[in-house]
Amino acid sequence: MSQVVEQEKPASPQLAHYTAEYQRAIAQGPTQPRWMAQARGHAIAQFERLGFPTTRLEQWRFTSVAPIAERTFALAADGAGSADAKQTAPLSSPVAHAVCVNGRFASTLSSVDTLPKGVQVLSLEAALTSNPGLVEPYLNQLSLPQASAFTSLNTAFLRDGVVILVAPGVVVDRPIEVVFASVSEGAGSVSHPRLLIVTGEGSQATVLERYVGSGAAFTNAVTEVWLGANAVIDHYKLQEEPSDSFHVASMFLHGARSGNFSSHSLTFGGGLVRNDVVATLDGEGIDCTLNGLYVGRDRQLIDNHTTIDHAMPHCDSHEIYKGILAEHSRAVFNGKIIVRPDAQKTDAKQTNKALLLSDDANINTKPELEIFANDVKCTHGAAIGQLDETAMFYLRSRGLGVSGRARCWCTHSPATSSTGSRSLRSVSISKAS
Amino acid sequence: MLEITNLQVSGGGKDILRGINLTVKKGEVHAIMGPNGSGKSTLARAIAGHPEYEVTGGSVTYDGKDLLALAPEDRAREGVFMAFQYPVEIPGVNNAYFLKAAINAKRKYQGLAEHDAMEFMALVREKAKILHLDPDLLTRPVNEGFSGGEKKRNEIFQMAVLEPKLAVLDETDSGLDIDALKTVAEGVNAMRSPERAIVVVTHYQRLLNYIVPDFVHVLQDGRIVRSGGKELALQLEDKGYSWIEAEPQLM
Numbered sequence: 001m002s003q004v005v006e007q008e009k010p011a012s013p014q015l016a017h018y019t020a021e022y023q024r025a026i027a028q029g030p031t032q033p034r035w036m037a038q039a040r041g042h043a044i045a046q047f048e049r050l051g052f053p054t055t056r057l058e059q060w061r062f063t064s065v066a067p068i069a070e071r072t073f074a075l076a077a078d079g080a081g082s083a084d085a086k087q088t089a090p091l092s093s094p095v096a097h098a099v100c101v102n103g104r105f106a107s108t109l110s111s112v113d114t115l116p117k118g119v120q121v122l123s124l125e126a127a128l129t130s131n132p133g134l135v136e137p138y139l140n141q142l143s144l145p146q147a148s149a150f151t152s153l154n155t156a157f158l159r160d161g162v163v164i165l166v167a168p169g170v171v172v173d174r175p176i177e178v179v180f181a182s183v184s185e186g187a188g189s190v191s192h193p194r195l196l197i198v199t200g201e202g203s204q205a206t207v208l209e210r211y212v213g214s215g216a217a218f219t220n221a222v223t224e225v226w227l228g229a230n231a232v233i234d235h236y237k238l239q240e241e242p243s244d245s246f247h248v249a250s251m252f253l254h255g256a257r258s259g260n261f262s263s264h265s266l267t268f269g270g271g272l273v274r275n276d277v278v279a280t281l282d283g284e285g286i287d288c289t290l291n292g293l294y295v296g297r298d299r300q301l302i303d304n305h306t307t308i309d310h311a312m313p314h315c316d317s318h319e320i321y322k323g324i325l326a327e328h329s330r331a332v333f334n335g336k337i338i339v340r341p342d343a344q345k346t347d348a349k350q351t352n353k354a355l356l357l358s359d360d361a362n363i364n365t366k367p368e369l370e371i372f373a374n375d376v377k378c379t380h381g382a383a384i385g386q387l388d389e390t391a392m393f394y395l396r397s398r399g400l401g402v403s404g405r406a407r408c409w410c411t412h413s414p415a416t417s418s419t420g421s422r423s424l425r426s427v428s429i430s431k432a433s
Numbered sequence: 434m435l436e437i438t439n440l441q442v443s444g445g446g447k448d449i450l451r452g453i454n455l456t457v458k459k460g461e462v463h464a465i466m467g468p469n470g471s472g473k474s475t476l477a478r479a480i481a482g483h484p485e486y487e488v489t490g491g492s493v494t495y496d497g498k499d500l501l502a503l504a505p506e507d508r509a510r511e512g513v514f515m516a517f518q519y520p521v522e523i524p525g526v527n528n529a530y531f532l533k534a535a536i537n538a539k540r541k542y543q544g545l546a547e548h549d550a551m552e553f554m555a556l557v558r559e560k561a562k563i564l565h566l567d568p569d570l571l572t573r574p575v576n577e578g579f580s581g582g583e584k585k586r587n588e589i590f591q592m593a594v595l596e597p598k599l600a601v602l603d604e605t606d607s608g609l610d611i612d613a614l615k616t617v618a619e620g621v622n623a624m625r626s627p628e629r630a631i632v633v634v635t636h637y638q639r640l641l642n643y644i645v646p647d648f649v650h651v652l653q654d655g656r657i658v659r660s661g662g663k664e665l666a667l668q669l670e671d672k673g674y675s676w677i678e679a680e681p682q683l684m
Contacts, residue, residue, distance in 0.1 A: 389484070394521035397481050398535040398591065399509035399542070 015048055017072045022156050025075060029159050030125065033132040036158070039140045043155035050149040062332040062364040063303040067272055068246050073190035073218045075157065076102035079183040085109060087181060087212040091238075094177040094208070096121040098162045101181045102217075103191035105160050109179075118167030119205075121176060124194055125160035135163055138198050142224045142252035146278070150248045154192040154222040161194030164207060168200030168228065175206040182241060184215025195223040199231045201256075206234040211249075211269075213241045221249040227259040229283065235263040241270045243298055250276040257283030257312075267294040267302050274303040281308065281315040281343075292321040296329030296361070303332035310343040310376075319350040325361035336368040339376050346376040353383045434459050434630045435480075435500075435599055440491035442472075442479045449475045451655035452491065457599070460627040464641055464666060465634045467652035468674040473634045474518055476652070477603040480632075481515035482508050495599065509535075510542035514597035516588035518604040523575035528587070529557060531575050532594055539595065560593040564620045582613035589620040600624065601632045606640035618643030638670035651677055 022044045032040075052069035053060040083101040088109050090097045098121050099109035105123030112121040127135050140158075143151050162178050180193040199205055211219060219241065227233055241247055247270040255261055267273055279288050294302045308317045323331045333352045354363040367380035435457040442450040449472045457463050467473045479486050480493065482505035493500040500508060523531065536556075537547040548556070561568060564586050576584050585605055592600055602621065606614055621631065621644050633644055641649070641663065649665040650657045651674075659665065659677055669676070 388521075391521050391523055393483055393505065394517065394523070395531075396505040397509055397515055397517075398531070398595070399506050399538040400534060401506045401538065 012051070014069055014072065015051055018153065018156075019044065019048060021075050025157055025159070030129065032128055032159075033136070035136060036128060036132070036139075039144060040156050040158060042144065043152040043158075046147070047149055047152040047156055050147065050152065052149055059305065059334070062330075063272075063274060063301060065248075065272070065274075068218055068248070071188055071218075073188050074186060076182070076185055076189035076191040076217070078102060078104040079181075079185065080104065080106040080108060082183045083109060083181045084212075084214065087214075088179045090177045090179075091208065091210070092175050092177065095119070095172055095174040096164075096176045097179070098123075098164075098177070099179045099181065100160065100162060100193055102183060102189070103157075103160055103180070103193040105162065116170070116172065118170035118203075119172055119176075120163070120165040122163045122165075123160060124158075124163050124196065127163050134165070135196060138224065138226055139196055140224075142226075142254055142278075142280075143222050143250070146250070146252070148250065148276070150220055150274075151222055151250050154194065154220050154250075157192040158194055159192075161196070164195070164197045164205070166199040166203045166205045166228075166231075169202045170200070171203065172205040175208050177208045177210065179210045179212060180219065180221060182211070182213035182217035182219040182245065184213070184217035184245070188216045188218065190218040190220060193219065193221040195221070197224070197233070197235075198226040199228045199233055201228045202230045203228055204232040206236075208236045208238065210238040211241050211247065213245055215242065216244040216246075216271075217241070218246040219248070221247075223249070223251040225251065225253045225261070227253060227255040227261045227286075229256040230258045231256075232260045233262070235261065237263065237265045237275075239265075239267040239269055239273060239275075243269065243300065244271050245269070246271060247273045249274070250278070253277070253279040253288075255279065255281045255283060255286040255288060255315075258285040259283065260287045262289035263291065265290075265292040265304070267292070267304075270300065270302070272301050275305070277304075277306045279306075279308045279317070280311060281317070282311050284312045284314045286312070286315040288315065288317045290317070290319045290321075292323075294321075294323045294331060295326075296323065296331055297326040298329060299327070300329040301331070302329070305332075305334045305336075307336040307338065308348065310337070310339045310346045310348065310373075312340075313342060313344045313346070315343065316347045317349070319348075321352045323354040323363065324357065325354060325363060326357040328358070328360045330361065331363040333363065333365040333382075334368060335366070335380065336370070337378060337380075339369075339371040339373050339378065341372045343373050344375045346373060346378070348376070348378045350378075350380040352381070353385070355385050355387065357387055434496060435632075436492075436494040438492045438494075440476075440479065440493060441489045442475055442486050443489050444475060444486040448489070449486070449655055450479065453652075453655075453657060455650065455657065457630045457632060459630055460625075461648065462625065462631045462633065462644065462646045464644075464646035464649045464663075465632060465652055466636070466638070466649060466666060466669060469636070471652040472655045473636070473652050474603050477515055477518075477601045477632070477634050480508075480599075480601055481505060481513065506538070507542070509595075509597075510539045512539075512598035514592050514595055514600045516585075516592055516600070516602045516605050518607065520576050520579075520584040520588050522577045522579075524577050526575050527571075528573055528575050529554075529571040532557065532591060535591070536595060557594060560590060563593060563623055564590045565616055566590050581608045582610065585609060585617055586613065586620070589617050593620060593624060596624075598628065599630050599632070601634065603634050604636060605633070606635055606637060614640065615643060638666045641666045653677065
């Protein structure tokens with residue numbers, strides 16, 4: 001019998017760069033609890049083992065991350081001073097406004113001190129220093145089991161970020177806004193923002209997670225969300241980084257019995273954008289909505305991968321992703337729905353629609369259903385269309401220019417219906433125009 | 434106001450208009466009639482600048498300008514309006530909002546101050562009344578779910594609001610019952626003015642009982658084969674288009 005020997009891959013200079021950066025970060029960073037240090041050690045080892053994904057991996061088939069892998073991004077320093085206060089200003093009248101610059105909590109730009117009873121919005125670094133027990137049961141619990149190079153990299157460099165804690169039964173009536181600004185330094189720097197949201201039983205909160213920045217920065221974000229039993233979370237993610245930036249973001253949701261989670265992801269900026277959402281419906285009667293709207297222009301690449309894991313019976317999931325692609329932009333949508341053997345009475349709906357404004361724009365869209373239960377409803381659909389030339393001419397014949405409202409309206413009509421909420425709708429319309 | 438000289442237009446790889454000559458002066462109403470496939474609608478669309486039609490020869494001068502050199506939106510802003518034979522549905526765009534953008538695009542182009550919401554609504558209410566337009570239609574998406582008659586009335590309503598100098602109505606009467614036809618005609622007649630020219634493209638004489646033209650032209654096979662006064666329309670109604678084929682008259 002011959003033995004299969006797993007050959008040790010020689011580490012590429014890129015991977016060696018991140019290993020060296022990791023060692024530097026550990027040496028220079030603050031002392032963290034032992035469990036945290038262990039998680040980081042585990043994560044860097046996993047990153048070294050996995051390396052950056054290639055297009056040979058099914059999950060990355062249409063998205064080459066070579067532009068990220070081939071660069072040596074330096075770990076961004078705390079750049080609170082260089083952030084544009086206009087960019088990080090709140091969009092609504094939030095109950096709390098937390099700003100991180102290059103992944104580090106910026107207290108001077110934030111307003112988190114006067115909060116209603118039962119709501120905490122904290123710097124993750126401060127929580128790890130003064131009260132690690134607060135976050136220990138949750139932090140990394142959803143992200144560590146993921147065999148993802150980017151998520152591992154985020155954990156390996158985990159130092160700071162934002163923690164949102166909502167106590168059981170507390171209803172937060174105004175949004176909590178979190179802004180992550182990535183300010184690129186020198187030839188390009190990387191930051192690893194982290195957001196942890198934990199909501200107690202029967203609570204209710206709205207969280208807006210927004211990404212802005214300047215320069216060719218690489219933002220590698222991870223968000224973990226713990227939805228309490230019978231709790232309601234309205235989550236918005238707004239991506240408006242500059243067109244030469246790189247954005248990889250993963251959100252992991254853990255839902256408990258009868259919880260209600262809805263997320264609207266809006267991608268307008270970034271040169272290379274990859275969003276992963278993994279929602280685990282780990283209790284009966286959960287309602288989960290994942291919606292997305294993306295607008296690509298120039299040579300943008302926007303990739304949305306979602307996974308909804310129906311682990312328990314009687315859960316509903318609704319998913320609508322819509323995109324508008326102009327010029328040479330490209331998009332990828334992959335919607336995976338897993339229905340576990342126990343998850344009877346699952347009702348899962350998925351729709352992906354894309355509008356291509358130019359012959360050079362393109363999209364790869366794929367539903368992926370893995371159904372192991374026999375009493376379920378799962379529907380999916382994808383549609384790709386071009387701009388209606390007749391409608392364009394009609395608008396032009398009324399004096400509306402081809403580059404202005406006419407184009408905008410022909411594209412809005414498909415965009416508006418995917419963003420259910422009123423507030424989001426107005427944001428999406430103003431951003432898309 | 435409008436001077437069409439030897440206009441040749443092709444569409445879908447076929448020659449459709451083969452040398453149209455037509456002069457329309459301010460204050461005049463011209464009717465263009467002709468059998469199916471004669472090129473009536475092509476003429477209307479070529480004036481509006483429809484991208485599916487290619488002008489292969491001739492010239493169109495409007496108000497002293499080379500109309501063919503202008504983009505469709507600039508023709509509109511210069512005061513050319515075409516009422517569509519098949520008005521297009523624009524889902525998600527509110528009718529009133531659409532009109533406000535259209536009128537302000539034109540005012541901006543002409544160097545006038547844009548209408549604010551109050552001025553605009555006052556104007557729209559006044560025009561809606563003339564056309565007996567259900568005010569509910571203003572808040573609905575453009576033409577979406579409108580009946581055939583509502584769509585045509587909406588076209589004339591847009592025309593009333595935009596107050597063009599040259600209005601081209603492309604088979605606005607098709608598919609209308611007699612009541613809707615009368616309403617539409619009333620709307621058009623209310624727009625008649627010494628400063629405005631109107632070109633009515635129609636297959637049937639019926640509309641011309643209500644919108645009485647100053648001139649009638651018969652189009653056949655891409656050419657105007659006969660021109661005359663309003664009585665020509667009546668003769669056509671009487672004898673059919675084959676009558677002209679049988680009795681060719683050189684222009």
